[in-house]
Amino acid sequence: MKIVMVPAACLWFVFAVSGVAQQTPQSLADAELPSLITIYKDLHSHPELSTKEQRSAGIVAKELRTAGCDVTENFGKYDNSGGKCYGVIGVMKNGAGPTVLVRTDLDALPVHEETGLPYASMVVTKNDEGEDVPVMHACGHDAHMAMFIGVARVLAKLKDQWRGTIVFVGQPAEEAGNGARALLHAGLYEKFGRPDFALGLHDKADLQTGHIGVTEGYTYANVDSVDVTVRGVGGHGAYPHKTKDPIVVAAAMINAWQTIVSRENNPLDPIVVTVGSIHGGTKHNIIPDEVKMQLTVRTYKADTRKRVLAAIDQIAKGCAMAAGIPSERAPIVSVDEERFTSATYNNPDLTKRLVALWKKSLGDNNVEIVDATMGGEDFSEYSLPDHSIPAVDFHIGAVDPAKIAEYKSAGKELPSLHSSKFAPVPEPTIRTGIIAMTTAVLDLMKK
Ligand SMILES: [Zn+2]
Ligand SMILES: [Zn+2]
Numbered sequence: 001m002k003i004v005m006v007p008a009a010c011l012w013f014v015f016a017v018s019g020v021a022q023q024t025p026q027s028l029a030d031a032e033l034p035s036l037i038t039i040y041k042d043l044h045s046h047p048e049l050s051t052k053e054q055r056s057a058g059i060v061a062k063e064l065r066t067a068g069c070d071v072t073e074n075f076g077k078y079d080n081s082g083g084k085c086y087g088v089i090g091v092m093k094n095g096a097g098p099t100v101l102v103r104t105d106l107d108a109l110p111v112h113e114e115t116g117l118p119y120a121s122m123v124v125t126k127n128d129e130g131e132d133v134p135v136m137h138a139c140g141h142d143a144h145m146a147m148f149i150g151v152a153r154v155l156a157k158l159k160d161q162w163r164g165t166i167v168f169v170g171q172p173a174e175e176a177g178n179g180a181r182a183l184l185h186a187g188l189y190e191k192f193g194r195p196d197f198a199l200g201l202h203d204k205a206d207l208q209t210g211h212i213g214v215t216e217g218y219t220y221a222n223v224d225s226v227d228v229t230v231r232g233v234g235g236h237g238a239y240p241h242k243t244k245d246p247i248v249v250a251a252a253m254i255n256a257w258q259t260i261v262s263r264e265n266n267p268l269d270p271i272v273v274t275v276g277s278i279h280g281g282t283k284h285n286i287i288p289d290e291v292k293m294q295l296t297v298r299t300y301k302a303d304t305r306k307r308v309l310a311a312i313d314q315i316a317k318g319c320a321m322a323a324g325i326p327s328e329r330a331p332i333v334s335v336d337e338e339r340f341t342s343a344t345y346n347n348p349d350l351t352k353r354l355v356a357l358w359k360k361s362l363g364d365n366n367v368e369i370v371d372a373t374m375g376g377e378d379f380s381e382y383s384l385p386d387h388s389i390p391a392v393d394f395h396i397g398a399v400d401p402a403k404i405a406e407y408k409s410a411g412k413e414l415p416s417l418h419s420s421k422f423a424p425v426p427e428p429t430i431r432t433g434i435i436a437m438t439t440a441v442l443d444l445m446k447k
Contacts, residue, residue, distance in 0.1 A: 047108030064090030088170030097164025104148035105174035147433035180381035207397035213370035223376035398424030
């Protein structure tokens with residue numbers, strides 16, 4: 001047996017090197033947590049409405065800069081207003097290699113917080129109409145920002161394990177649906193590079209903290225806003241035969257539109273047609289001249305979207321014609337293209353790759369395949385309309401399992417996203433988000 005004597009100085013070197021090598025996303029996330037939870041609580045107490053995210057963007061920019069990113073602030077341009085756009089882009093370079101985009105959203109909602117948390121928001125601000133509205137991080141974007149900052153800090157410390165360029169995107173106006181577009185239209189990919197992959201995350205209000213969830217393929221729907229004006233011929237409520245009653249015609253339309261879902265559409269290709277608002281008339285005994293309706297229409301596939309929107313228009317016009325409304329008073333059906341959010345499609349190959357990876361980094365039982373929803377997310381924009389940039393938007397569990405059990409046994413629904421009673425449990429939600437995102441980026445950029 002040969003004994004090799006190792007000098008003490010060499011041993012010290014071996015320990016020092018192995019000490020560095022032991023740094024993992026998990027250990028680094030643990031080290032960063034206390035400071036990130038402080039940031040999370042501060043952001044939670046200071047929510048800002050969509051397009052007004054000045055303070056939040058400032059914090060994200062400062063933290064990205066401290067983590068070593070080259071930061072551009074006030075990036076983006078809204079299509080429909082000259083208003084300032086608070087996009088934050090942080091570029092972290094580490095030699096030649098792939099480009100990966102990591103996105104957080106920044107904005108909050110006009111909701112009066114009722115969580116009872118010690119760091120609950122008390123903020124009241126003016127909305128675009130000049131009205132006083134309460135503001136709350138009811139969608140958990142504050143937790144996303146804390147995770148995002150954590151991911152930047154951890155990846156900066158693990159530069160020996162990856163190569164390439166990470167583009168950190170702090171996106172405003174997710175809730176308004178036009179934030180991602182504002183960044184892309186301002187030249188996000190031309191100025192900072194077209195990514196090889198795009199990654200996003202969102203907390204989930206019915207998934208237990210410590211778990212993540214993901215869907216392969218479509219995960220969020222196309223969201224269309226449709227305005228319909230039904231034009232009749234008004235008159236006295238007692239003489240309906242002398243009028244063309246737009247209220248009765250609107251009622252017929254509402255029922256007929258549901259046959260698009262139940263009779264015209266393949267039941268295996270989900271769609272939703274919801275009439276969210278209807279306004280017409282002023283008094284019991286007056287038949288009004290018109291009724292206005294606002295619809296939200298949800299689809300996944302582009303051709304299904306086209307067909308459903310055309311059917312809404314055709315049925316509206318058909319109902320009016322059947323009621324004898326003259327063609328010059330035909331209903332006006334308009335699709336608001338500016339408010340359109342395209343469906344989010346999780347690239348199947350990338351999703352499979354990440355699920356296998358997450359099962360290793362988070363544990364087999366902590367990674368769930370979850371159902372797609374008909375909700376909307378403008379993260380979809382980053383993969384481009386033809387989905388040519390592989391992208392995955394995954395879910396972070398945000399609810400105490402004891403609370404899930406309590407609600408389940410009581411037969412009650414948990415507070416959903418956008419509820420005045422929803423807030424993610426900070427721990428281990430933020431830690432899990434950091435580990436999931438960091439390990440995904442490391443895998444896509446590994447040396
Ligand atoms: Zn939301
Ligand atoms: Zn959200």
